[in-house]
Amino acid sequence: MSWKTERVNGTDLDLDEVLAVYHDSGLGERRPVQDRDRMATMIREANLVVTAREADGTLIGIARSISDFSYVTYLSDIAVIRRHQRSGVGTALLDATRQQAPDAKVVLLSAPAATGYYPRVGFTRHDSAWVLNPGQPLQGPPRAHP
Numbered sequence: 516m517s518w519k520t521e522r523v524n525g526t527d528l529d530l531d532e533v534l535a536v537y538h539d540s541g542l543g544e545r546r547p548v549q550d551r552d553r554m555a556t557m558i559r560e561a562n563l564v565v566t567a568r569e570a571d572g573t574l575i576g577i578a579r580s581i582s583d584f585s586y587v588t589y590l591s592d593i594a595v596i597r598r599h600q601r602s603g604v605g606t607a608l609l610d611a612t613r614q615q616a617p618d619a620k621v622v623l624l625s626a627p628a629a630t631g632y633y634p635r636v637g638f639t640r641h642d643s644a645w646v647l648n649p650g651q652p653l654q655g656p657p658r659a660h661p
Contacts, residue, residue, distance in 0.1 A: 520566065525559045529574075533558055536595075561580060562582060
């Protein structure tokens, strides 16, 4: 293994370096990588960020999560550059994320291309995930407030 993982503060990361990982990994196709301000906020505001770097310091992977460090960790992104995919970097990022909150379950929404990966590393499918997109109105009758 010529790389290592570590927990970092998202504000300490170089945005261009992070964006290069998102692009190279393929995750950039499903994230707003062209909106630098939004991506910077996504990285800065995540309270659990784990990176993987080669021995020379090159960023090769990132896991970005929101966690209460007790009950649940929401894994928002996991990205590994293509030449390191299927080499254990993703699993190491997941393991390092779990080590930060060992009693919390990890929940994620899988990219369509990665649905076969997560069961292989121990995740179980959950059929009741729901998404409310920005700008999408809530449906149904308004509730009365006391």
